[in-house]
Amino acid sequence: MAAPEALLLAGLLLLLAVLGLCQAGPSQLNSASGGSMPAHKKMQIVGGTSADIKDFGHQISWLRLGRHMCGGSIISPDYVVTAAHCCVDVNLNISEIVAGSTLIPNRGRGQTTQIVEVHPHPDFDAMSYTCDVALLKVSPPFKFDEVVRPIAIVDVATAPKTGDQVYVTGWGKLSEFATAAATILQKVKVQMKDFDTCRNRYAEIPMVLTETTFCASADGKDACQGDSGGPLIQRTEHKDFLLGIVSSGKGCALKEFPGLYTDLRSEKMRAFITKITGMKL
Numbered sequence: 001m002a003a004p005e006a007l008l009l010a011g012l013l014l015l016l017a018v019l020g021l022c023q024a025g026p027s028q029l030n031s032a033s034g035g036s037m038p039a040h041k042k043m044q045i046v047g048g049t050s051a052d053i054k055d056f057g058h059q060i061s062w063l064r065l066g067r068h069m070c071g072g073s074i075i076s077p078d079y080v081v082t083a084a085h086c087c088v089d090v091n092l093n094i095s096e097i098v099a100g101s102t103l104i105p106n107r108g109r110g111q112t113t114q115i116v117e118v119h120p121h122p123d124f125d126a127m128s129y130t131c132d133v134a135l136l137k138v139s140p141p142f143k144f145d146e147v148v149r150p151i152a153i154v155d156v157a158t159a160p161k162t163g164d165q166v167y168v169t170g171w172g173k174l175s176e177f178a179t180a181a182a183t184i185l186q187k188v189k190v191q192m193k194d195f196d197t198c199r200n201r202y203a204e205i206p207m208v209l210t211e212t213t214f215c216a217s218a219d220g221k222d223a224c225q226g227d228s229g230g231p232l233i234q235r236t237e238h239k240d241f242l243l244g245i246v247s248s249g250k251g252c253a254l255k256e257f258p259g260l261y262t263d264l265r266s267e268k269m270r271a272f273i274t275k276i277t278g279m280k281l
Contacts, residue, residue, distance in 0.1 A: 015262040040195055048168075048188030052109070053102040056169050058186065058242070061098045061106070061233060062086065064137075068104045071170045071230025071244050072097070074150045075140035078212035079277050082229030083245050083262065084124035084134040089103075090119070097138055100148040102185050104171045111148055118275045121269075124206075132247040132262045133269055134229075136275045151231065152274065153281050154241040159265050160234050164192045166216060166243060167235055169228030190216045193258045212245060212266045214238045217258035232261050 055060065059081055060068040072082035080097060094113050101112030117137035126129045142148055160166055169187045198215035202208075209215075216232060232244035244261030262269060270281045 016083075038249050048186040051102070051185045051187035052184055053100060054147050055183065056233075057100065057147050057149040057238075058240070059099075060103045061101070061171055062098050062229065063098060064091070065094050066105060068171045070228045071137065071172075071246065073231040073245075074099060074142055074148070075153065075242070075273070076150055076205060076277060076279060077144070078137055078139070080136040080138060081242070081245065081273065082122035082134050082136060083247055084132045085126065085129065085247070086116050086229045087120045087134045088126070090115075090118055091113075092116070097136070099142055100145075103183055103239075104185075106185075111142060113140055115141065118281055120172070121272050123268075128210065129210050129213065129248045129260065129262075131212050131268065131272075133212075133245055133264075133272065135273065151233065151240055151242045153264055153270065153279075154234055154243045155252035157266050159241075159243060160192050162192050162194050165189055166232055168216075168227065168230065168232045168246065170230040170246065171231075172227035186225050188218075190218045192261070197236060200257050202250070202260075205250065207250075209260070212263055213247065213260050214263045214265075216244070216261060219255065226242075 021171050058074045060072045060074060062070045062072055070082055070086035085270050097113050098106045098110055115136050116139045120134040121131040147218040165197060167187055167189055169185060171182045193215040195214060199209040224238055225246050227246045230246045233242045234241040243264055247260045249259040250257040276279055
């Protein structure tokens with residue numbers, strides 16, 4: 001091959017390689033449910049510490065083909081609440097729910113049950129993550145004991161407000177660029193953030209936040225991939241309350257962009273839970 005032709009071919013190959021990198025780069029990343037979503041979405045515990053499932057008995061791991069994919073919270077013997085985006089392209093034949101195990105994979109520890117019904121919120125929007133909530137009906141039901149137990153949905157009248165401390169738990173990645181999820185349950189304390197400030201910041205992406213979402217984070221601490229669907233809780237002296245569901249956000253533990261959570265103080269979210277489960281909130 002003549003030298004000019006060889007140089008032309010090399011240039012074309014380089015151009016194709018660059019285009020391929022652009023298409024495979026940060027424009028998209030895998031969601032916790034195995035689908036794809038815009039790059040500003042994220043979901044793992046960053047900056048946390050190891051936790052014992054006995055202290056968070058409502059926490060479950062949603063496994064697919066034996067691998068942790070999403071979190072969730074037990075709210076009754078038959079129901080788990082999680083994120084709607086975890087339910088995209090769900091295959092119940094390869095899914096199972098594990099409760100009562102600090103370690104994931106659980107290797108026989110805790111309780112394992114199957115998902116028999118999936119109820120994502122009908123108004124869930126995959127771009128804005130509005131109404132990012134879903135209910136999973138399981139069978140056989142959970143057997144409550146000294147470890148496995150339900151969590152109550154937050155009481156709106158006594159719910160945390162801007163500046164209050166809350167907790168997030170899960171088995172997600174320990175850093176934004178980690179290649180594997182945590183095997184030991186993690187916990188992190190974060191702070192409720194001012195919603196208007198957070199909404200204005202996310203409008204720059206652009207991403208529109210609605211009343212079904214709230215923001216929380218702390219310096220170097222966040223939920224980020226693998227924690228999706230898991231709980232953000234209000235911890236009182238005598239009882240825990242489920243305040244939010246790990247939903248989305250930009251990056252991991254970025255000071256300017258707090259994590260985003262589905263707000264269970266929202267009447268729309270509460271009405272949906274009542275409609276599906278029959279629970280009075």
